[in-house]
Amino acid sequence: NAGVMQNPRHLVRRRGQEARLRCSPMKGHSHVYWYRQLPEEGLKFMVYLQKENIIDESGMPKERFSAEFPKEGPSILRIQQVVRGDSAAYFCASSPLPPTSGRHNEQFFGPGTRLTVL
């Protein structure tokens, strides 16, 4: 069973361009989470999605950032008109159960996409 896949692993963009980050959850997992890790900082929650639905986007910046998890295909985190402050590692995680299931619900993390904005 393959783990969580993220691509690309490294992405370089110039200011003003768009960045698209992809995440394929583990087989059988329908709950996806995106986190951002700024240099020398911890992980910050951005958004939680289920298939075709955004459940919680309280950690997403209000502008330029969007996420989707279509019925078919990977989850996409899109950053429009990137700025230097967007440079960070973006991690995706998936879980087999919803976070409110009341049961042990480990999140499995992908290797991350490191975005560099020039």
Add this chain to the structure above:
Amino acid sequence: SQELEQSPQSLIVQEGKNLTINCTSSKTLYGLYWYKQKYGEGLIFLMMLQKGGEEKSHEKITAKLDEKKQQSSLHITASQPSHAGIYLCGADARTSGTYKYIFGTGTRLKVLA
């Protein structure tokens, strides 16, 4: 907003020494997870604690959750260079059924051979 405080922020120990990393929350947690992150890589799940007073061990790493479910410690016995990395605690801190998953800022561990 609720956060997880980790201490120390960084730690350098000689190989063979024991060490402890702490993770503290201001509120009761539903679940506490420990992860290890190698520099520049993703997170590897270590252990999950859910019950007050719970303690789990894996090889030379032991994690405990206090009775109030607000503080956890990660203890490494006889550290080795392979233990080096960033240790992160994560927690399910939801209230009223809403999702809230938070992380500590991490503890950077170096083990000198």
